[in-house]
Amino acid sequence: MKVFLDDERLTPEGWHRVYWPDEAIELLDTGAVEEISLDHDLGDDARGTGYDVILWIEEAVALRGFRPPKIIVHSANSPAADKMRAGVLAIERLAATNSFPERDGT
Template sequence: MGIKLFLDDMRTCPDGYVLARNYDECILMLTACEVEVLSLDHDLGAARTGYDVAKWIVEKNRWPKQICFHTSNPVGRRNMQQLLQRYAPPYVAIDR
C-alpha cells in the first residue's frame, strides 16, 4: 500500500499524510514511493509550483492513483486540473 502525499509550503499536514514542503521534496517522494493519493497546493512560495509537479507527473508518466487539490489559487487549480485530466490514464481519479 502506498502513501498519501500532501504538497504545501505553509499548511499543517493532515493526519495520515506525508508532507512535502516544496517541489523537490514532492518529486523525491513521487520517485521513491508508491503514492496512492497526492494533494496539491499551487503556490509554494518558490520558483516552482504545484503546476510544475503536475508537468513532471505527465512528463515522467508517474501517476498516483488519486490527485486532489487544496490550493486557494483558483487559476492554479484549474490549470493543474486541465493538464492532469488531459493526460491521465483511465485508472487515475482526479478531483474536480
C-alpha cells in the first residue's frame, strides 16, 4: 500500500489518502505500507504534522525493529521539510543496523 498524507494536494493515482498523522500511523502499524509520502502542515497543528509520523517511524524502528517503508517528503514548508528529511536519514541509519528479509524478492 502507498499512503499519501496531505490536506490539500490531489492524491496521486494508486495512493491511499489520509489527512491526519494518526490515520497514517494506524496504517503503518499494520505493516502493509510499502511507501509513504508526507506533507508537514496539515491545517491543524493540534492534530499533528507530518513530522509526527517521522517520529513514530523512528521510534518503531529503534525500539521494535519495525521495517520502515520508503519515505517521501513533499512538504512546501522548507524548514520543516529539511527537519523531516533529517529524520528520514536517521530512520535509514537505524534500519540499516536491523536485519530484514528482502520484500517481494527486491
